[in-house]
Amino acid sequence: MSGENRRRSSRRDLLKQGALAAVSAATFTIVPRHVLGGQAEPPPSETIGGALIGCGGRGPGTFQGLGAGVRRLAQCDVKFKDKYDNQTYYTDFRRVLERKDIDVVAIATPPHWHALISIAAMEAGKDVLCEKPMTRTIAEGRAVVEAERRYRRIFQVGTFGRYGAIKSDRSRLTHKIMRSGLLKNCQGVHIKKGGLKVKEWSGMVNAKPQPIPPNLDWDLYCGPSPLRPYHPHRHGGTHRGYWDYEGGGLADMGQHHFDPVQWIYGKDDTSPVSVEAYAPPAPPEAVAMWGWVELTYADGLTFVMESTEWGEPYNRKQARDVSLADLSEQDQKKVQAMPDPEPFPAFPEAVKTRKKPGGHAEAAHRCATLLHLANIAIRTGRKLKYDPVKEEIVGDPEANRLVVQPLRAPWRI
């Protein structure tokens, strides 16, 4: 039976209504465990059809994040040229998304595919759990947000730090202070020092073309990025070191670190207005060294990324928390009277309730924007002014070319 002809069940609707399909006990038919269900095996009425797109590295772990009731009906990877059958194994994600029995999709491809496949999945009516980093460019992030809104789908990026942050009294208090709007001149400085894997996830500048492995669809791997000569370092984890696919350890590990920080400081709906980097000139295609990046929000809040792997240390500002003492006594009472923020639904709960999960599209996009802006400052060697509403760099059209990067046809957002 082809994927196109599979019948879509109403599992998601049943879950929404909390209904369970009745299982007849009046016959002696031997019923397989996966039909009856059990602690480890939910019955079909509770299962959701799932697909994993991008099966290496984080893939299996990302799929688990879809929830216990999700059955893996399809696996898709550009390296399945030697085994794809368009039934269970696929190389082309579009064939997976055409299937009516797939409800949720886990995406663990390299990041240059994250936005495009996320958007395509939502266009096909699927809910999406996507690995970090969310995107490769700022424009891609906005397009994911628009698709989430347009199709009313659940989207979550696979980084979960904010689920821990919301349990911390101190983090919740900082969040409330920032969201209260009472702190007009924020003195907060958050410094992320080290841990951004700069050398580990740099790219080669002198890679020589090599034969494409027979099981790999290299054209589809490159996808929206330029079609380059094949080299194994551009593929299989080390892709992180190339601007075509990602933005080095900064973009990759940065989303993990700054996702909770951004929530704590109440910046899920905005972006910095000023960005400055200290780095040697960046190579055209490979990610390389940088020293630090300073990002400042309109209210004065400063985030700093310091690599500790190149150049002089960052010494412009000292790390400083935001506290109640930054407010007048009257305003302190107002903040203390504020209700705690609602807990974040996990992805499976969000699918059931249709409530936005933690790390939803707008929040994840704003976090990815931090990392993209940092990399644009590194790549251009210029101090940037950013308009967080228009989402464009002000007064520097050439730098803006890295905000919206044209894609190789037929891929578009």
Add this chain to the structure above:
Amino acid sequence: MAPSDQVKALVDEMPKADERGMYCHVVIRELPPEKGKRQVETQPIDKAKIDKAIDAIQKGGRASVLGIVDMLVEPGAGEDYKARYALHCLAVRVCQMKKATGDDKPRREFAEAVASALGAGRPKAVRAYLAQELQVAGGQEAVAALGKLLTDEEACDPAARALLSIGGAAVEQFRAALPAAKGYCRLAVVQALGVMRDAASVPALQAALKEPDREVRMAAGWGLARIGDASSADLLMKAADAEPGWERIQAVKACLMLAENLRAAGKKAEAVKIYTYLRDSRKDKSEQYVREAAEAALAAVK
């Protein structure tokens, strides 16, 4: 133009790739291996040294740019990574100069020199690299040369990306290339006209909706939706009646995008017509989400 000895020497000032082929540090000497592993003594990448060499190259003007261009080779045909890096640093530097002083002349001269080297005599990969650097620093002075590549199967993608980044009057190159563009080039050009939201290309994109190439049809529909052309509504709704599958999904997307753009332009009645059509025509359970999206949009419009 063959590079002068001075340009060669300045390019050689660029860092040597380290033991992993990266620009993470500079290897200054080999040390005795430890446990069979190669050991090296290193020093950090020297930003000041690079900046100084790039400044000197920039002062050499067009001759220096063309000299570096002549050092570029097909990947695998030689070691040109220092020249590639130098040309890219130069592209970034002339943009820095423009921003710092407001003087666009260095950037313009750089782009003119690179654009003049885009001719067919160079290897495909070198022309692609030059187009890539024009994507960084090119402007209107480069669009004519890039436009000539739009009907060249081997060069149209990097040329299109550079022209899209340059924007503005670059759209004329896509319009001019469309009649002659075949195969992949045609797809790239049709898509680019949509990216640029070129209202003057509406008739051409509407005609492209009937082309045999499915990818071209989908790109044309997407472009018409981005442009927000009300006269295309019926065509896009018809396309959304395609058989279930990827093309239908993309045609529905085009309808929703067009409706959003019409609504944003104050054409509520036209938007309502599209949403109503989608609400009423998506009967199958598998398209319930489209029906719900249309219903929600209708509620927001009214």
